[in-house]
Amino acid sequence: MKHTISVLVENKFGVLARVAGLFSARGYNISSLAVSETLDAGVSYMTLVVEARDEDVLEQIKKQLNKLIDVLTVTDFTKKEHVDRELILVKLKSPGIKEKEKLEKLLRKYVAKIVQHKNDTAIIEAVAEQAQIKELLEALEPFGVKELVRTGRVAMAY
Amino acid sequence: MTGAQILIESLKREGVTVMFGYPGGSVLPIFDKLYDADIKFILTRHEQGAAHAADGYARATGKAGVCLATSGPGATNLVTGIANAYMDSIPLIAITGQVKTFLIGNDAFQEADVTGITRPITKHNYLVKDANELARVIREAFYIATSGRPGPVVIDVPVDVQQQDVEFIWPETVEIKSYKPTLFGHPGQIKKCVKLITAAKKPLIYAGGGIITSGAHQELKEFAEKIHAPVTTTLMGLGGFPETHELSLRMLGMHGTAFANHAIMEADLIIAVGARFDDRVTGRLDAFAPHAKVIHIDVDPSSISKNVKVNIPIVGDAKNVLGQILEEIKKAPDTSAWLETIDSWKKKYPLTYKEAGKIKPQYVIEQIYELTKGEALITTEVGQNQMWACQWYKYTHPRTFISSGGLGTMGFGFPAAMGAKLGCPERVVFDIAGDGSIQMNIQELATCVCNKINVKVAILNNGYLGMVRQWQELFYKKRYSHTCISGPDFVKLAESYGAAGIRATKKEEVRPAIEKALAIDNTVLIDFHIEPEENVYPMVPAGEAINRMIGGMA
Numbered sequence: 076m077k078h079t080i081s082v083l084v085e086n087k088f089g090v091l092a093r094v095a096g097l098f099s100a101r102g103y104n105i106s107s108l109a110v111s112e113t114l115d116a117g118v119s120y121m122t123l124v125v126e127a128r129d130e131d132v133l134e135q136i137k138k139q140l141n142k143l144i145d146v147l148t149v150t151d152f153t154k155k156e157h158v159d160r161e162l163i164l165v166k167l168k169s170p171g172i173k174e175k176e177k178l179e180k181l182l183r184k185y186v187a188k189i190v191q192h193k194n195d196t197a198i199i200e201a202v203a204e205q206a207q208i209k210e211l212l213e214a215l216e217p218f219g220v221k222e223l224v225r226t227g228r229v230a231m232a233y
Numbered sequence: 234m235t236g237a238q239i240l241i242e243s244l245k246r247e248g249v250t251v252m253f254g255y256p257g258g259s260v261l262p263i264f265d266k267l268y269d270a271d272i273k274f275i276l277t278r279h280e281q282g283a284a285h286a287a288d289g290y291a292r293a294t295g296k297a298g299v300c301l302a303t304s305g306p307g308a309t310n311l312v313t314g315i316a317n318a319y320m321d322s323i324p325l326i327a328i329t330g331q332v333k334t335f336l337i338g339n340d341a342f343q344e345a346d347v348t349g350i351t352r353p354i355t356k357h358n359y360l361v362k363d364a365n366e367l368a369r370v371i372r373e374a375f376y377i378a379t380s381g382r383p384g385p386v387v388i389d390v391p392v393d394v395q396q397q398d399v400e401f402i403w404p405e406t407v408e409i410k411s412y413k414p415t416l417f418g419h420p421g422q423i424k425k426c427v428k429l430i431t432a433a434k435k436p437l438i439y440a441g442g443g444i445i446t447s448g449a450h451q452e453l454k455e456f457a458e459k460i461h462a463p464v465t466t467t468l469m470g471l472g473g474f475p476e477t478h479e480l481s482l483r484m485l486g487m488h489g490t491a492f493a494n495h496a497i498m499e500a501d502l503i504i505a506v507g508a509r510f511d512d513r514v515t516g517r518l519d520a521f522a523p524h525a526k527v528i529h530i531d532v533d534p535s536s537i538s539k540n541v542k543v544n545i546p547i548v549g550d551a552k553n554v555l556g557q558i559l560e561e562i563k564k565a566p567d568t569s570a571w572l573e574t575i576d577s578w579k580k581k582y583p584l585t586y587k588e589a590g591k592i593k594p595q596y597v598i599e600q601i602y603e604l605t606k607g608e609a610l611i612t613t614e615v616g617q618n619q620m621w622a623c624q625w626y627k628y629t630h631p632r633t634f635i636s637s638g639g640l641g642t643m644g645f646g647f648p649a650a651m652g653a654k655l656g657c658p659e660r661v662v663f664d665i666a667g668d669g670s671i672q673m674n675i676q677e678l679a680t681c682v683c684n685k686i687n688v689k690v691a692i693l694n695n696g697y698l699g700m701v702r703q704w705q706e707l708f709y710k711k712r713y714s715h716t717c718i719s720g721p722d723f724v725k726l727a728e729s730y731g732a733a734g735i736r737a738t739k740k741e742e743v744r745p746a747i748e749k750a751l752a753i754d755n756t757v758l759i760d761f762h763i764e765p766e767e768n769v770y771p772m773v774p775a776g777e778a779i780n781r782m783i784g785g786m787a
């Protein structure tokens with residue numbers, strides 16, 4: 076099962092390598108990882124989506140993260156009220172005029188828009204939670220998806 | 234002050250009196266300051282020796298051990314020693330030189346990404362890019378290495394930082410926001426734990442290296458006596474509970490005593506203190522301790538419920554938590570029937586070996602035990618020698634058994650003995666060695682002789698990489714693929730280094746050889762020619778339940 080975890084870390088040299096290294100050394104799977112600075116420049120925020128076979132593995136992942144000296148806090152969103160979002164960019168074969176109307180209707184349904192339309196390609200941007208992203212990607216399929224880039228999930232607790 | 238001066242001054246303020254290492258281009262400024270510093274510097278003959286010696290010093294004294302090496306090859310030579318300390322939670326400070334800051338990443342001469350290489354085998358590591366940081370980093374490093382669950386910390390210092398001139402400011406206190414080990418058990422958990430103990434009929438204390446680390450041996454003894462529970466220790470826990478005590482079941486696990494392994498499988502309550510349910514201890518996990526509830530006391534939360542499901546986790550320092558439990562316990566459980574069963578196992582399944590023509594390794598260790606009155610500090614190499622040292626010497630004091638547990642590093646015992654002797658000059662220090670392992674760091678004979686470090690090495694010379702050969706005998710149809718190993722004439726070798734060498738080939742020569750070695754005020758190698766194909770028993774084949782032992786039972 077996939078779990079969303081956030082980790083507040085000291086913004087120090089090598090801290091990303093410590094977190095990533097922990098996952099590879101202990102054989103845990105990371106589905107996505109997003110890192111950025113916070114209001115406090117000395118602290119970085121990481122959102123990790125991890126794959127854990129069972130509760131015990133998830134527990135170990137959290138404990139091992141906590142054990143890293145540079146880690147300030149670990150938050151597991153599994154049973155916590157939170158908001159999570161992901162931003163995606165999708166490259167489509169340029170839709171014809173008729174198709175474009177259909178596409179725009181679809182995009183309005185989601186928080187999505189065409190950010191670039193040039194020659195024979197269009198790039199679409201969407202920000203949504205996982206279920207919607209999945210839906211949108213399926214709905215976009217018939218338009219001819221050429222490329223997909225995702226930021227990975229970011230999450231915030233209440 | 235220069236970075237190098239700050240480094241030395243900071244080490245002194247941390248109470249460092251001895252360190253081990255090897256010079257090179259990237260640590261010249263530090264070595265220049267060591268030239269007239271009042272720190273005893275031991276020049277080893279290999280950086281691996283320096284790391285193990287510092288580790289041995291730490292294990293023997295409880296203080297952090299310090300080693301120093303140059304960048305690149307010097308640093309990579311430390312790596313095995315750092316990993317070894319990491320696996321056994323030993324406070325080790327490894328200082329490495331690094332190429333100049335502006336050359337980092339340039340594949341400069343003797344550059345290696347030391348923080349990268351050592352990240353997974355250290356508790357923490359630092360690359361210091363500004364001498365203004367140095368004092369604080371060193372202060373933090375010692376704090377991190379020695380507190381909570383201890384471990385090695387690497388400090389990588391570029392040459393230009395060693396030369397940089399800055400003001401020396403010693404931070405009086407250490408404050409690491411993100412690092413606060415839990416030292417006392419949660420009172421609610423202590424209460425629950427006491428309830429379980431009081432209700433138990435077959436309790437068993439399973440004690441590990443955490444007892445030694447936290448200095449909880451006294452509390453452990455009080456605790457065991459108070460609740461009338463037998464105590465078995467891991468290899469790392471040897472010496473944490475006197476093996477001469479009637480409640481002692483000695484070591485458990487793959488080569489543990491049959492009575493300890495039976496006890497763990499029959500117990501209805503296991504109280505694990507500072508131990509981590511390693512696979513060498515549990516055997517087949519799903520068959521492990523089927524009837525037992527488990528209380529697990531450990532300072533490292535990630536050790537708890539990692540391998541074995543735990544009923545009551547207690548995060549805290551072993552000494553503190555045992556103290557808390559002792560205070561809370563009012564009534565002892567009735568364990569008389571349990572202790573009787575255990576006694577019958579002790580009588581039925583004692584450790585034994587058969588006398589035969591050649592010298593038996595078990596006999597050698599028994600004689601060392603007798604002649605040192607059980608008061609020596611024993612280090613070991615890895616293999617059969619190590620297991621025999623566990624089985625046939627009885628450990629009664631903490632920090633008198635020093636062995637590579639988690640990593641199983643051949644070549645550890647001799648340099649570790651060196652470090653231990655410097656830490657405990659008043660103790661007789663014996664390295665129980667194999668003929669294979671001793672050849673891995675034999676060069677340290679020069680270090681010993683040169684610094685008059687009086688350690689004794691008992692080589693149990695079987696002409697084999699014996700433990701591997703044993704597995705080949707039992708599980709690979711005696712196909713001894715590359716496990717027959719030759720060595721030098723150890724007596725001549727010792728003499729050529731200026732140490733003393735003694736050989737014993739018959740049983741009658743064993744005691745006189747040890748007596749002679751003890752009487753010589755010098756490093757001594759004793760070459761015991763033992764029964765070549767002697768095996769270590771009992772033995773639990775890998776992947777079997779821990780009470781499925783083979784061999785060695787009367």
Ligand SMILES: Cc1ncc(C[n+]2csc(CCOP(=O)(O)OP(=O)(O)O)c2C)c(N)n1
Nearest residue numbers: 616617618641643667668669670698699700
């Ligand atoms: C550095 C290292 N290499 C390989 C091994 C694997 N190994 C474990 S025991 C052993 C044999 C040790 O031989 P020896 O020192 O003669 O001890 P004996 O078992 O014969 O007492 C080997 C090769 C190891 N533990 N460490």
Ligand SMILES: [Mg+2]
Nearest residue numbers: 667668697699
């Ligand atoms: Mg051997």
